[in-house]
Amino acid sequence: MIEDVIVDDWVKVCETSDLIPGTGVAVALGKEQVAVFKLRKDEAVYAISNYDPIGKANVLSRGITGSVGDKIVVSSPLYKQHFDLKTGECLEDEDASVKTYAVRVHEGGIQLQYNS
Amino acid sequence: MSKQRIVVVGNGMVGHHYVETLAATDLDVEITVLGGETRPAYDRVHLSEVFDGKKPEELSMTTREHYKSLGITAHFGDPVTAINRDSKTVTTELGRTFVYDKLIMATGSYAFVPPIPGKDAKHCLTYRTIDDLGEIKASAKGVKKGVVVGGGLLGLECANALQNLGLESHVVEFAPALMGVQLDEGGSKMLRRKIEGLGVHIHTGKATSEIVEGDEHRLRMNFADGEHLETDLIVFSAGIRPYDQLARDAGLEVGERGGIVIDYHCRTTDSDIYAVGECATLGNFIYGLVAPGYRMAEAAVSQLTEEKVSFAGADMSTKLKLLGVEVGSVGDAHGRTEGAQCYSYCDENAEVYKSIVVSKDNTKLLGAVLVGDTSEYDTLLQYMLNEIDLPESPEAFILPSVEGAAPALGADALPDSAMVCSCYAVTKGDLCNAVQEGAHTMGAIKEVTSASTGCGGCAALAKQVMDSELLKLGVEVNNDICEHFAHTRQELVDIVRSTKIKTFDEMLEKHGKGHGCEICKPTIGSILASYWNEYVLKEEHIALQDTNDIFLGNMQKDGTYSVVPRVQGGEITPEKLIVLGEVAKEFDLYTKITGGQRIDLFGAQLHELPTIWQKLIDAGFETGHAYGKSLRTAKSCVGSTWCRYGVDDSVGLAINLENRYKGLRTPHKFKLGVSGCTRECAEAQSKDIGVIATETGWNLYVCGNGGMRPRHADLFASDLDEKTLVKYIDRFLMFYIRTADRLQRTSVWLENLEGGLDYLKAVVIDDSLNIGSELEGEMAINIENYQCEWKTTIDNDERLKRFNHFINSPETDNSLRYVKERGQRRPAREDESEDVIRLVS
Ligand code: SRM
Ligand SMILES: Cc1cc2nc3c(=O)[nH]c(=O)nc-3n(C[C@H](O)[C@H](O)[C@H](O)COP(=O)(O)OP(=O)(O)OC[C@H]3O[C@@H](n4cnc5c(N)ncnc54)[C@H](O)[C@@H]3O)c2cc1C
Ligand code: SF4
Ligand code: FES
Numbered sequence: 005m006i007e008d009v010i011v012d013d014w015v016k017v018c019e020t021s022d023l024i025p026g027t028g029v030a031v032a033l034g035k036e037q038v039a040v041f042k043l044r045k046d047e048a049v050y051a052i053s054n055y056d057p058i059g060k061a062n063v064l065s066r067g068i069t070g071s072v073g074d075k076i077v078v079s080s081p082l083y084k085q086h087f088d089l090k091t092g093e094c095l096e097d098e099d100a101s102v103k104t105y106a107v108r109v110h111e112g113g114i115q116l117q118y119n120s
Numbered sequence: 121m122s123k124q125r126i127v128v129v130g131n132g133m134v135g136h137h138y139v140e141t142l143a144a145t146d147l148d149v150e151i152t153v154l155g156g157e158t159r160p161a162y163d164r165v166h167l168s169e170v171f172d173g174k175k176p177e178e179l180s181m182t183t184r185e186h187y188k189s190l191g192i193t194a195h196f197g198d199p200v201t202a203i204n205r206d207s208k209t210v211t212t213e214l215g216r217t218f219v220y221d222k223l224i225m226a227t228g229s230y231a232f233v234p235p236i237p238g239k240d241a242k243h244c245l246t247y248r249t250i251d252d253l254g255e256i257k258a259s260a261k262g263v264k265k266g267v268v269v270g271g272g273l274l275g276l277e278c279a280n281a282l283q284n285l286g287l288e289s290h291v292v293e294f295a296p297a298l299m300g301v302q303l304d305e306g307g308s309k310m311l312r313r314k315i316e317g318l319g320v321h322i323h324t325g326k327a328t329s330e331i332v333e334g335d336e337h338r339l340r341m342n343f344a345d346g347e348h349l350e351t352d353l354i355v356f357s358a359g360i361r362p363y364d365q366l367a368r369d370a371g372l373e374v375g376e377r378g379g380i381v382i383d384y385h386c387r388t389t390d391s392d393i394y395a396v397g398e399c400a401t402l403g404n405f406i407y408g409l410v411a412p413g414y415r416m417a418e419a420a421v422s423q424l425t426e427e428k429v430s431f432a433g434a435d436m437s438t439k440l441k442l443l444g445v446e447v448g449s450v451g452d453a454h455g456r457t458e459g460a461q462c463y464s465y466c467d468e469n470a471e472v473y474k475s476i477v478v479s480k481d482n483t484k485l486l487g488a489v490l491v492g493d494t495s496e497y498d499t500l501l502q503y504m505l506n507e508i509d510l511p512e513s514p515e516a517f518i519l520p521s522v523e524g525a526a527p528a529l530g531a532d533a534l535p536d537s538a539m540v541c542s543c544y545a546v547t548k549g550d551l552c553n554a555v556q557e558g559a560h561t562m563g564a565i566k567e568v569t570s571a572s573t574g575c576g577g578c579a580a581l582a583k584q585v586m587d588s589e590l591l592k593l594g595v596e597v598n599n600d601i602c603e604h605f606a607h608t609r610q611e612l613v614d615i616v617r618s619t620k621i622k623t624f625d626e627m628l629e630k631h632g633k634g635h636g637c638e639i640c641k642p643t644i645g646s647i648l649a650s651y652w653n654e655y656v657l658k659e660e661h662i663a664l665q666d667t668n669d670i671f672l673g674n675m676q677k678d679g680t681y682s683v684v685p686r687v688q689g690g691e692i693t694p695e696k697l698i699v700l701g702e703v704a705k706e707f708d709l710y711t712k713i714t715g716g717q718r719i720d721l722f723g724a725q726l727h728e729l730p731t732i733w734q735k736l737i738d739a740g741f742e743t744g745h746a747y748g749k750s751l752r753t754a755k756s757c758v759g760s761t762w763c764r765y766g767v768d769d770s771v772g773l774a775i776n777l778e779n780r781y782k783g784l785r786t787p788h789k790f791k792l793g794v795s796g797c798t799r800e801c802a803e804a805q806s807k808d809i810g811v812i813a814t815e816t817g818w819n820l821y822v823c824g825n826g827g828m829r830p831r832h833a834d835l836f837a838s839d840l841d842e843k844t845l846v847k848y849i850d851r852f853l854m855f856y857i858r859t860a861d862r863l864q865r866t867s868v869w870l871e872n873l874e875g876g877l878d879y880l881k882a883v884v885i886d887d888s889l890n891i892g893s894e895l896e897g898e899m900a901i902n903i904e905n906y907q908c909e910w911k912t913t914i915d916n917d918e919r920l921k922r923f924n925h926f927i928n929s930p931e932t933d934n935s936l937r938y939v940k941e942r943g944q945r946r947p948a949r950e951d952e953s954e955d956v957i958r959l960v961s
Contacts, residue, residue, distance in 0.1 A: 017927070017928045018927045018928050022921070022927050024659060024662055024663060025663065026662075026663025026664075027662060027663045027670075029922070029926075029927040030925060030926050030927065031926055031927055031928045031929075032926045032928060032929040032931060037926075037933075043635060044625065044635065044636075044663060055935075059677070059679075060950075061677065061678050061679035061935070062679055062925075062933050062935055063667070063675065063679040066667040066670065066671070066675070066679075067638070067667065068637070068638040068641055068642070068663070068664075068665075068666065068667075069635065069663070070604070070634070070635045070636045070637035070638060070640075070641065071604070071634040071635035071636070071637065072603070072637065073603070076635065077637075079637065079638035081666065081667035081668075081675055082675065082677070082679075084638060
């Protein structure tokens with residue numbers, strides 16, 4: 005595990021430049037796996053759990069991002085269900101919703117909030 | 121008053137239809153069914169499918185239980201032996217007696233066996249019932265040769281069946297031509313040519329004088345001209361004869377050529393007895409098809425109700441496939457109407473014959489014969505039935521469709537009374553009503569109207585009618601690819617080609633809205649790649665790719681990937697095989713030979729992929745694009761290199777083609793196959809593009825498919841040299857890229873392409889759109905820009921960063937669990953907890 009740089013309880017997980025617009029990466033946050041995304045058009049950053057409860061594998065960071073109506077989503081690479089990047093809600097199956105994390109761009113890095 | 125007692129003799133297709141129709145009325149009747157065969161009604165029309173593997177049960181049209189539930193008394197396997205008109209009773213073989221108020225004769229017909237000495241020998245059979253099928257199968261066991269006597273429709277179908285049973289099959293016909301009833305001379309000749317090409321031996325103008333014991337085979341047929349033919353079995357199919365003996369014995373009038381005489385109300389000369397189906401004759405004509413039989417049954421039922429429908433004859437047009445050969449006959453095929461004129465077209469190269477018969481004044485269609493290609497059948501039939509005025513030059517219907525050909529008759533041009541489904545008498549008007557009442561899919565249409573649930577021949581036309589009616593109702597058939605682009609894939613292609621847009625962002629900005637999604641992104645990514653063929657992982661393209669394309673491997677159920685290097689044509693050196701083995705061993709990858717003649721290594725984690733591929737590339741492998749919507753494999757057979765039958769180098773051609781088209785991004789994946797001779801060991805005819813070697817050059821087949829809905833490829837061009845072959849394939853593929861829908865395999869694309877195969881041939885072979893060189897140019901750009909994406913990726917440090925499970929940690933996915941099975945590792949199931957292996961990094 006790389007050394008966590010703790011600022012308040014925000015943790016830097018990667019460089020902003022690691023995130024290619026429109027794609028995601030997986031980061032380790034303690035024992036948890038988090039998928040962090042940057043959108044293409046507005047450059048906003050989102051973070052949700054990396055675990056796809058339907059496909060049952062840690063793969064959400066590798067899905068395609070986009071929008072459904074005004075919701076910003078990622079589509080699972082396994083079976084294509086959509087997860088709302090802001091709320092973690094699974095659009096096809098409410099019971100399969102996932103955890104979201106507070107995330108921000110700070111001093112050139114992407115930071116996640118511990119225990120968020 | 122007590123209930124009317126209706127007794128139906130015979131439970132074939134028509135008898136059954138009578139019962140169903142009667143039961144569906146609100147008449148209060150007591151129905152008794154007396155069937156001579158041991159089983160309830162079944163679909164005789166599709167009898168031959170049993171030889172293709174269908175089970176006899178699958179043909180059944182009803183069951184004893186179903187009749188019971190309708191309150192019908194039914195006895196099977198006990199034929200009626202006498203009608204007593206005085207007491208109004210019938211008696212059966214087992215001595216049962218039934219009283220009737222109305223009697224319905226639906227006894228059908230039997231196969232006619234000409235009075236040839238020796239005709240009753242063992243292994244002389246007929247073909248009419250399921251029991252006959254069993255006997256033919258039993259007789260064919262272990263022997264080599266079979267003869268069908270009779271070259272009519274049923275005889276040829278039977279010859280096909282014998283061939284399916286693995287016999288060398290012969291047809292012996294007394295007349296000089298095949299299917300003389302339905303076809304004119306030219307059609308009959310072409311049919312013969314095609315059928316002989318399929319290996320069936322045809323002997324016309326042969327009268328059999330006797331059947332005796334054979335020397336080399338069981339039987340020997342001696343012909344009147346002194347020749348003879350030996351065979352192991354004989355099936356008589358020399359016409360049908362109505363079962364009318366009961367009626368004769370009871371003193372009912374029968375026709376000159378047999379058949380119980382009926383009037384327009386299907387009534388016999390006894391007003392309490394009706395006859396329907398093949399046992400009946402109207403105006404000395406026996407209607408040997410099921411649709412007219414159904415009409416008779418309905419007419420007969422209506423006599424018991426207020427509304428009396430009459431049966432005044434029926435159209436005997438037919439369309440069918442005999443031994444895979446399409447044959448169609450419409451109306452007055454022989455031009456017997458006074459003053460009739462005929463147009464005909466014959467192409468011996470493509471083996472197609474078409475003729476039409478028109479009225480004296482050239483304005484109405486009277487009949488038609490189609491052999492080898494029946495695509496105009498529906499149109500011609502509608503012109504004939506509805507007496508629609510012919511276009512100025514009616515010959516355009518049968519001339520090969522290039523430019524200016526007569527358009528297929530759109531559903532809109534038909535009058536509401538046009539009969540679309542003749543099996544169930546469903547008119548265009550009926551279909552439109554059904555659509556208006558909410559049947560918006562073919563499934564619903566079938567359920568509500570029964571259209572297209574009989575022989576199925578009307579399916580295409582029925583769908584056209586439905587679609588056009590939906591359009592009129594304003595039920596929009598929305599073809600936009602997704603909510604972000606109000607365009608079809610084809611429109612997006614046109615935009616890319618004409619505006620030379622090179623990125624998704626530009627596309628979205630100018631022509632779309634929102635952020636895009638998992639549908640439009642890969643679709644547009646694929647179109648961009650088809651035209652500009654840039655590295656798919658370039659910064660501006662990477663987010664468009666499905667995970668499989670991003671990581672250049674197929675994601676498996678646990679999030680790991682598969683590794684499939686290209687093995688062109690399936691040819692591989694021992695050295696390369698060893699490398700694959702070594703790599704698989706080192707990374708403990710599950711190893712399997714794929715259905716595409718190459719090797720798949722499963723279970724690689726993201727961080728392992730670059731190292732694995734480095735080793736493979738060092739050994740001379742390239743990416744196999746198993747992940748892309750692009751060329752998968754060119755399957756080949758060993759061909760002339762080793763095979764004693766090979767006529768050309770199929771492996772060499774497969775390798776050349778695979779190298780030419782590898783990496784090409786297409787609307788869906790596509791596959792090639794090359795076989796070295798007609799034995800077709802590479803199964804090329806199940807591929808999008810199939811090539812088969814012949815003594816005179818390569819034959820090109822297109823638009824085959826395995827998978828979910830298999831489709832046999834169509835012969836596209838024959839006897840090509842390699843250069844022409846490649847030119848056609850270049851054009852074909854680029855035209856597919858230009859016009860197909862997303863995720864539409866070539867098979868489905870062709871089926872939806874207006875103008876079908878002929879149109880495609882015109883575009884590719886005759887260059888009718890004048891875009892041939894443009895298409896070739898687009899392909900050239902692709903070939904020039906080919907790169908092995910794995911090689912490019914390995915040389916790119918920025919990209920390699922992504923090949924880690926975490927961006928901020930060297931750790932790997934700790935949720936992966938495996939078990940060993942048959943010596944290899946596979947993902948553990950959730951319920952497996954014993955012997956689970958966890959990968960440690
Ligand atoms: C590996 C393999 C099975 C095997 O163990 O043999 C395979 C595996 C897959 N096939 Fe296949 N198909 C494989 C040969 C075939 C064949 C046989 C052939 O090519 O001769 C067919 C039928 C032929 C055809 O395509 O016409 C075939 C018809 C399909 C289809 C149905 C396509 C259709 O049009 O009906 C799909 C689904 C799709 O593409 O939408 C599919 C999809 C898949 C996918 C991609 C499913 C998925 O999304 O995970 C599988 C992933 C492979 C992987 O992870 O590497 N696979 N698949 C074969 C790889 C061949 C190769 O060397 O590349
Ligand atoms: C191989 C084959 C392929 C065909 N293909 C086509 C096609 O593609 N298109 C098409 O339109 N038509 C086709 N036909 C013709 C079609 O099957 C007939 O037109 C249709 O079956 C006629 O129905 P039916 O009820 O009049 O006679 P059948 O179906 O023959 O039924 C008559 C029934 O009555 C029974 N019976 C006879 N005498 C008695 C008795 N005394 N007591 C009790 N029961 C009795 C018989 O055993 C039989 O079960 C084909 C026929 C065959 C054999
Ligand atoms: S048949 Fe189904 S399970 Fe088998 S490889 Fe193809 S897609 Fe996978
Ligand atoms: S015409 Fe036979 S099912 Fe419609």
